[in-house]
Amino acid sequence: MTMHIPDQTGRTVIVTGGSSGIGKATAAALAAKGARVILAVRDQTRGRAAAAEIGGLTESRPLDLGSLASVREFARTTDGPIDYLINNAGSMTDTLRHTTDGFESQFGVNHLGHFALTNLLLSQITRRVITVSSTNYRSAHIDFEDLQWQRRPYRPFGAYGQTKLANLLFTRELQRRLSRAGSPILATAAHPGWAATGFTMTTGRRILDHTLALGTRLLAQSPEGGARPTLLATIGDVPGASFSGPSRFGVRGPAALEELSGEALNDDTAQKLWEVSELLTQIKFPLPTS
Numbered sequence: 415m416t417m418h419i420p421d422q423t424g425r426t427v428i429v430t431g432g433s434s435g436i437g438k439a440t441a442a443a444l445a446a447k448g449a450r451v452i453l454a455v456r457d458q459t460r461g462r463a464a465a466a467e468i469g470g471l472t473e474s475r476p477l478d479l480g481s482l483a484s485v486r487e488f489a490r491t492t493d494g495p496i497d498y499l500i501n502n503a504g505s506m507t508d509t510l511r512h513t514t515d516g517f518e519s520q521f522g523v524n525h526l527g528h529f530a531l532t533n534l535l536l537s538q539i540t541r542r543v544i545t546v547s548s549t550n551y552r553s554a555h556i557d558f559e560d561l562q563w564q565r566r567p568y569r570p571f572g573a574y575g576q577t578k579l580a581n582l583l584f585t586r587e588l589q590r591r592l593s594r595a596g597s598p599i600l601a602t603a604a605h606p607g608w609a610a611t612g613f614t615m616t617t618g619r620r621i622l623d624h625t626l627a628l629g630t631r632l633l634a635q636s637p638e639g640g641a642r643p644t645l646l647a648t649i650g651d652v653p654g655a656s657f658s659g660p661s662r663f664g665v666r667g668p669a670a671l672e673e674l675s676g677e678a679l680n681d682d683t684a685q686k687l688w689e690v691s692e693l694l695t696q697i698k699f700p701l702p703t704s
């Protein structure tokens with residue numbers, strides 16, 4: 415299934431986690447249409463190799479979303495207008511870990527890192543902020559009493575789902591703030607469905623892990639297929655804060671707009687999460703909103 419992407423010559427795109435999987439496929443599709451693509455990645459050896467493989471105007475620059483110092487340094491050293499910021503990177507861990515700033519790692523990387531990056535770059539972004547979520551958001555909940563799993567036994571899938579719900583609430587509140595500030599920038603989100611990338615969680619239970627691996631081999635789409643919703647959310651004719659997904663069940667099929675459900679539609683939760691994120695990162699929305 416091919417997707418028509420218009421000429422991107424003269425446009426600059428940042429793709430976090432762009433050296434592998436869906437991010438790399440997204441970067442390659444935009445680079446092939448002439449965009450200058452910056453792969454914002456932790457491992458520069460892998461980043462440079464991916465940039466060379468993608469070709470065109472692709473470069474690799476260091477970014478560790480698990481370190482606010484790294485996010486600040488990336489933003490400080492990024493010049494000029496950015497047409498699209500694609501918040502694609504994601505972390506999935508099976509044990510409780512923490513970022514260098516002491517945040518629960520999935521929350522710190524998937525949500526707070528992108529929250530910080532977006533706000534620090536916002537005055538340079540000209541078109542869109544696209545954030546990659548997951549269908550896991552549907553069964554997730556933002557627990558403001560224990561956002562970072564300090565009081566409860568750690569549930570890795572629960573923690574991951576909370577960050578993917580946070581990605582959508584972030585998109586919603588970002589769009590609300592942009593609109594209030596009179597900014598033309600759009601905030602959109604995508605979920606890739608199920609794509610065969612390096613992104614798999616091992617549970618330590620042999621049969622379950624084997625089933626998950628087999629299911630991925632049989633059912634999941636390619637990274638290129640997983641990139642389609644992101645590309646649609648980047649260049650498609652979607653109104654702000656829309657959400658695109660490959661199918662109702664998120665496995666295979668064409669990318670399409672999708673109605674969000676449940677907590678992802680809660681404006682109060684979105685606003686509260688934004689305020690908490692500002693407090694935790696000490697980074698604020700940079701545009702006037704009154």
Ligand SMILES: NC(=O)c1ccc[n+]([C@@H]2O[C@H](COP(=O)([O-])OP(=O)(O)OC[C@H]3O[C@@H](n4cnc5c(N)ncnc54)[C@H](O)[C@@H]3O)[C@@H](O)[C@H]2O)c1
Nearest residue numbers: 431434435436478479480502503504548608609611612613
């Ligand atoms: N593959 C799927 O089926 C699937 C399903 C739902 C959602 N997603 C989402 O798609 C996105 C891309 O994942 P993928 O499937 O391509 O897997 P992937 O493992 O290939 O890509 C994830 C990328 O994020 C990067 N990353 C992780 N921690 C980082 C950090 N601290 N700083 C900077 N980069 C970091 C990794 O290095 C990697 O390049 C993720 O946000 C994931 O949650 C994937």
